Amino acid sequence: MRGRDGTSGVDWSKATEIGYALLLSPLVGFVCAAILLLVLKMMVRNPALYAAPEGNKAPPLWIRGLLILTCTGVSFAHGSNDGQKGMGLIMLILIGTVPTAYALNRALPESQIAQFQKNSEAASKVIAAKGAGHSIIGDPRPAVTQYISLHHLNEGTFPSLAVLVQDVSNQVMKYGSLTKVPAEAVGNTRNDMYLISEAIRFLMKDKESDLSKEDIATLNAYKASLDSATKFIPTWVKIAVAIALGLGTMIGWKRIVITVGEKIGKTHLTYAQGASAELVAAGTIFAADTFGLPVSTTHVLSSGVAGAMAANGSGLQVATIRNMVMAWVLTLPAAIMLSASLYVLFANVF
Secondary structure, three states: OOOOOOOOOOOHHHHHHHHHHHHHHHHHHHHHHHHHHHHHHHHOOOHHHHOOOOOOOOOOHHHHHHHHHHHHHHHHHHHHHHHHHHHHHHHHHHHHHOHHHHOOOOOOOHHHHHHHHHHHHHHHHHHHHHOOOOOOOOOOHHHHHHHHHHOOOOOOHHHHHHHHHHHHHHHHHHHOOHHHOOHHHHHHHHHHHHHHHHHHHHHOOOHHHOOOHHHHHHHHHHHHHHHHHHOOOOHHHHHHHHHHHHHHHHHHHHHHHHHHHHHOEOOOOOHHHHHHHHHHHHHHHHHHHHOOOOOOHHHHHHHHHHHHHHHHOOOEOHHHHHHHHHHHHHHHHHHHHHHHHHHHHHHHHO
16 A cells, blocks of 8 residues: 555654654653662762752752753753754755755765765666666656655666666766756756665665675765765754754743753752753763654653652652643644644645
8 A cells, every 4th residue: 555545755664763762762761860860879979969959059069060061961962853853844945945056965075076976886886787687768767766665676676776876977977066057957856866865775774685785885875975965954054053942942941941840750859860860861862863863852851850750759740740741642643733734725725
């Protein structure tokens, strides 16, 4: 049924990975924060670390330094993960509205264009060898698109991909650099590059492709060259998202801080509990970054606080935990339904 129903446009393997990341990251935060607090209690005996804040009284200098360090780690991790989401959405809008300027990375230096041609030639040989004995007539794109959709190799997959790789190489060679690709050709060139990159990504995981380690290394190098031409973020977008995240945190911090610090547990958060939760949150988010998976900073951090509270025997406020879990569970389907409804509305209106 894949490729013929209303969900054929979704990469379900990647969607499943994201689902697992969103589901498991709070559990990791809860368990690891609890373990870290227990370890901290065995190693550091200073009672000041396990005391709750006293009104407006500042904590000891060494505790203040520790909290600044852990808070900085969470803030940096938050930006590294949530910032990527914002930048990705902005780039989708820019590519859709002004493709001539942002569909291709026109800032690539000449040296990378030369390397692209070299990698393209090597990859073309690998793919052509796999498709030897077969030929195609007409447009190669439908066969490549079908493989990406169905994840099923047939006798036309490699020959079609080989033709498409050669077409893209000829386009880049014809214009000499991405800056010289004319406006009317930018969309097609980007689409072809993206199509090849996705096909190679699946081929390298497909056991039926029977690729050697050397073949995979060659295709990986070529895929990296393709991605550098299509998957890029201008500096101004990075700066704009960083400013937006910073301003959003400055404006909306108070309600979240009160919920996390005072309403998850039955007692006020102690310095040690806060530091444990923050360290685990930063580590979990950085780990997700490594695998290219989006996670929620709030989910991981609040779960870490709950884990530290549980390990300390402080008790948890069931009503707050229930409301948080309901918000987590309902956010994703609500966002899916709203975005789908808006798309249908705008498609019919405009």
